[in-house]
Amino acid sequence: MKELEQYRLNAAAHLLIAREEQSREIVALREKIEAITADIALQGIAFTRATRPLPEGKVCPRCWIWDGKLIELGCVPSASKADIYKCPTCKEHITTNAAG
Numbered sequence: 264m265k266e267l268e269q270y271r272l273n274a275a276a277h278l279l280i281a282r283e284e285q286s287r288e289i290v291a292l293r294e295k296i297e298a299i300t301a302d303i304a305l306q307g308i309a310f311t312r313a314t315r316p317l318p319e320g321k322v323c324p325r326c327w328i329w330d331g332k333l334i335e336l337g338c339v340p341s342a343s344k345a346d347i348y349k350c351p352t353c354k355e356h357i358t359t360n361a362a363g
């Protein structure tokens with residue numbers, strides 16, 4: 264009968280370890296859900312800006328849409344007919360056709 268008692272004790276120890284592992288997994292998943300939910304909220308705000316006209320002036324579209332920042336683009340000297348602008352913050356290059 265000692266073997267049966269030992270079997271029961273081993274099963275209890277095994278189940279306890281499994282429960283602790285699953286509890287850690289649940290905590291990690293909840294943290295991931297919170298991070299994704301926060302990211303979705305930020306993307307929703309960026310999406311709203313992306314669906315509306317850009318602010319007046321030569322404003323960096325990347326900084327405006329993703330970060331909500333009004334950063335004025337700087338001109339980049341160019342030999343071509345196109346106008347080239349560079350954002351001093353995100354370093355994005357924007358090329359516009361001089362005719363359009």
Ligand SMILES: [Zn+2]
Nearest residue numbers: 323326350353
């Ligand atoms: Zn920018």
